[in-house]
Amino acid sequence: MQRFKFWKKGLKDGIPIFLGYLAVSFTFGISAKNAGVSSLQSVLISATNLTSAGQFAALNVIATSATYFEMAFTQLIINLRYCLMSSALSQKLSSKMPFWHRFIMAFGVTDEIFGVSVSVSGKLNPYYSYGLMSAAIPGWTLGTFLGVVFGNLLPIALGQLFTAMFGTALANPTLAAQKIVASLSIALYGMFIAIIIPPARKSKKIAGIVVISMLLSLAFAKLPILCQISQGFRIIILTIIIASVAAILFPVKNEEGEVA
Amino acid sequence: MGGNIYIYIAVMALVTYLIRMIPLTLIKKEITNTFIRSFLYYVPYVTLSVMTFPAILDSTGNLLSGAAGFAAAVLLAFFGKSLFKVSVIAVLVSAAVLVAEIFIA
Known part of the structure; x- marks a missing residue:
């Protein structure tokens, strides 16, 4: 049970x-x-x-x-x-x-x-x-x-709905349909935020790690040369670097995994 | 198509499974080395942060809408709202901004 x-x-x-x-x-x-x-x-x-x-x-x-x-x-x-x-x-x-x-x-x-x-x-x-x-x-x-x-049916349905509502044809129903569906993926990012923010609120060290991780990720996404690195590798490189530095600066001591 | 699709699928499934399975079965005990322990303790926070940002800003195909969803999620998570509420409201807020932009423009 x-x-x-x-x-x-x-x-x-x-x-x-x-x-x-x-x-x-x-x-x-x-x-x-x-x-x-x-x-x-x-x-x-x-x-x-x-x-x-x-x-x-x-x-x-x-x-x-x-x-x-x-x-x-x-x-x-x-x-x-x-x-x-x-x-x-x-x-x-x-x-x-x-x-x-x-x-x-x-x-x-x-x-x-x-x-x-x-x-x-x-x-x-x-x-x-x-x-x-x-x-x-x-x-x-x-x-x-x-x-x-x-x-393939979704764009057609969306196009018809648009025409019925606004009286004009939707310019690119296929693209619009894909965008609408893809935009729902923000739910998964919202979930990640719900996971990392509460511990970050309790611990300043974790809060710092979260902020630094996001800023470096932004730098890797936008800066020349660095932006050539794929998303998958960016995750690996930054995780290894940031988690290593954090482990050296703030070693975890007790069983509960709390920062000593 | 040159190769057999089912062999392609078998190859990708096997490789992906092995990557997930090997560390989980090889590391049987609690690691006592302080550095590795601490490293693994911090991995989730870094990985999830890097995956979320800045990707969330582009996730809806509209920067303003993505940023609004991000802000809403951070705010709700800060006040301890549940996983479900945070993710659903992030969708609703970003969608509202998206629709508002379409109508204003």
């Missing part, structure tokens, strides 16, 4: 992930269809990979008929950040927890599930993770399916 309680809590906390994934994977479904991937194959990609940037990049690899090695290398580079996340997550797991849970929990290490998992106080219950995955995986695969099947 305890397990069911944790699972239900995870499912509930996973609702924003479900909604955000539904929107993001809808745009993935549209892209997949445009790349010539069938609905079954698109859903299969989403169900077995559960990752955003890696899947979009994979469509390029498939469309250009690149080698299998190139596919493996692309995924390794883009998804390398999960390696850091899994390492951090390993410290949230109890050594008493049956080992096989780790093999299932590993599948659910996405940016969003990781974010929600680390915000849990104390050790992470595997059934809580399964609850999060039970919300995230259906959202991701269903959105993909809807994107493939209805991706």
